[in-house]
Amino acid sequence: MKKILFAAAFAAIAIYGSGASAQSGEEMRTLNAAPMDIADGKHVAEMDCAACHNLNGISTVKGTPHIAGQRPAYLYLALKEYKSGARISEAMTNAIKFLSDDALIKVSAYFASLDPAPVPAGPPGAAKSDPVEAGKAASAACAGCHGDAGVSQIPGIPSLIGLDTKYLVDAMKAYKDGQRKNDTMKSMLASLNDVTINNLALFYALQKPARATTPVSGDAAAGKAAAASCNGCHGESGVSSSPGTPSLAGQESQYIVTALAEYKSGTRNHDTMKGLASTLDDNGMKNLAAYFAAQTPQAPNVRKPLSTAEWVERCNRCHGVNGNSTDPRFPMLASQRVEYLQKALLDYHARTRQSGEMAAMAAGLSDDDVDNIANFYARQKARAVLFVPLPTR
Numbered sequence: 001m002k003k004i005l006f007a008a009a010f011a012a013i014a015i016y017g018s019g020a021s022a023q024s025g026e027e028m029r030t031l032n033a034a035p036m037d038i039a040d041g042k043h044v045a046e047m048d049c050a051a052c053h054n055l056n057g058i059s060t061v062k063g064t065p066h067i068a069g070q071r072p073a074y075l076y077l078a079l080k081e082y083k084s085g086a087r088i089s090e091a092m093t094n095a096i097k098f099l100s101d102d103a104l105i106k107v108s109a110y111f112a113s114l115d116p117a118p119v120p121a122g123p124p125g126a127a128k129s130d131p132v133e134a135g136k137a138a139s140a141a142c143a144g145c146h147g148d149a150g151v152s153q154i155p156g157i158p159s160l161i162g163l164d165t166k167y168l169v170d171a172m173k174a175y176k177d178g179q180r181k182n183d184t185m186k187s188m189l190a191s192l193n194d195v196t197i198n199n200l201a202l203f204y205a206l207q208k209p210a211r212a213t214t215p216v217s218g219d220a221a222a223g224k225a226a227a228a229s230c231n232g233c234h235g236e237s238g239v240s241s242s243p244g245t246p247s248l249a250g251q252e253s254q255y256i257v258t259a260l261a262e263y264k265s266g267t268r269n270h271d272t273m274k275g276l277a278s279t280l281d282d283n284g285m286k287n288l289a290a291y292f293a294a295q296t297p298q299a300p301n302v303r304k305p306l307s308t309a310e311w312v313e314r315c316n317r318c319h320g321v322n323g324n325s326t327d328p329r330f331p332m333l334a335s336q337r338v339e340y341l342q343k344a345l346l347d348y349h350a351r352t353r354q355s356g357e358m359a360a361m362a363a364g365l366s367d368d369d370v371d372n373i374a375n376f377y378a379r380q381k382a383r384a385v386l387f388v389p390l391p392t393r
Contacts, residue, residue: 026101030072031328031387033109041110044103048095049111058117065340069116069384073328075108086354116382117335125338125375128368131305135203138196141188150204152212155254159212160204162250162297166243168201181267206304209297212252218286220294226284227291229276238292243300250297256289257282306364308372314361315373322380328387335382341374 033041045055049067053059057068067075081087083096083104096104139150142160147153150160160168175185176192189197227238230248234240238248248256262268264277280288306314315333319325323333333341347353348362349370365373 025073026105027073027076027329029105030076030108030112033072033106033113037106038110038113041103041106041108044099044107045110048099049107052091052095053111057111057114059337062337063339063343064337066117066336066382067111068114069382070112070332071325071328071330071385072108072112072387074325074331075111076104077329078331079104079108088352112384114384116332116384119335119379119381120338124379125371127308127372127375130307131199131202131366131368132206134196135199135201138192138200139203142200145184147213149207149210151207151210152214152252152255155214155252156258157252158255159210159250159252159297161207162209162239162247162300163205164240164243164247164300165198165201165205165302167246168204169197170244171246172197172200179269202302202305205300205302209250209299211250211297212293214252214254216253216290216293218253218257218283218288218290220287220290223284223287223289223291226280226288230288230292233272237295239295239298240300247297247300248292249295251289251292253286253289253293256292257285260285260288305366305369308369308376311365311369311373312376315377318357323377324380324383324385326385328385332382333377334380336378338374338378341377342370345370345374 042055045053045057049055052061052064053067057066057070059066078087079092079096079099080101082089082092083099085093099107142150145152145154145157146160147157152159171180172185172189172192174180175182176189176197178186192200230238233242233245234248235242235245238251240247259268260273260277260280261282263270263273264280266274277285316322318327318330319333320327320330323336325332344353345362345365348355348358349365351359
């Protein structure tokens with residue numbers, strides 16, 4: 001039987017049969033390390049690694065990862081990338097630039113053989129709130145005018161459902177900075193930061209679309225012909241396909257009339273809308289508003305963000321349950337330093353750290369997602385694994 005790499009403690013066994021793709025490649029030589037190889041790897045670690053990572057592989061330096069109990073092939077591949085310059089770190093490149101591949105294999109096997117870092121002491125960091133729930137809480141201040149879940153019940157007050165987050169955010173910021181004139185809105189939004197405004201927009205964008213419940217005074221049939229000139233921007237039947245252009249389907253009719261009158265008079269500034277509104281008299285505005293109010297609103301193309309649990313489920317597919325990888329090529333995330341995990345995710349998001357798979361995963365992460373995921377894995381118990389390559393048959 002082939003020689004095996006014994007980890008100091010283990011909770012699972014990963015077995016690779018002959019011909020398995022995981023066993024091919026030079027990185028799998030780390031699985032064949034003998035006790036003498038691990039001892040040689042310890043000497044390399046003393047000379048080149050211990051100053052930052054400590055000889056026990058448990059870092060006490062902020063931003064420097066723990067590598068004790070880390071998966072051996074992953075360590076080897078990472079060291080190769082630092083040495084070649086494919087992964088950028090001047091300190092790492094300088095530390096290993098004169099090491100042979102044999103030395104890299106042995107030092108990888110050494111650190112993989114150590115007990116992983118313990119779960120950090122102290123209470124876990126507070127999880128950042130779910131943005132939809134945060135938006136729902138903030139919407140309580142809006143419900144008195146805009147209705148529960150953003151469906152207006154007051155003439156002249158717009159519904160907020162069926163609108164893309166971009167339009168809602170832009171509108172709220174325009175009221176806040178005075179570009180759109182409304183003293184009540186300006187006062188309500190004055191104390192809200194960008195995060196809260198984004199959360200509010202997300203909450204309303206995700207609500208089930210419904211028509212406003214206010215009376216309609218115009219003739220919807222007469223307004224249909226005039227609506228043809230609106231379809232280019234606001235979409236067929238008032239359902240916009242442009243994030244920055246509001247849908248009008250199901251919107252409160254008196255609000256539409258008021259907005260058109262303000263565009264016509266110039267008190268609401270928009271050159272295109274001013275030109276279109278200038279051709280309408282009061283009855284034309286009411287008829288147009290009645291037509292759009294009668295249309296069926298649709299949900300904008302806005303996805304509900306994944307929860308931390310949902311993100312973790314995706315990460316676990318490669319990195320193992322609770323970040324304890326059972327594939328020697330994928331890094332263990334459990335008990336890793338939280339600020340290291342945060343930086344790694346941000347680097348993948350910015351593509352300053354190269355990995356097509358990780359860049360795709362990180363692309364959808366918000367700053368709060370990064371913090372929550374990093375804090376989750378930092379609090380998981382790390383477990384070393386015994387990798388047993390099967391003999392060739």
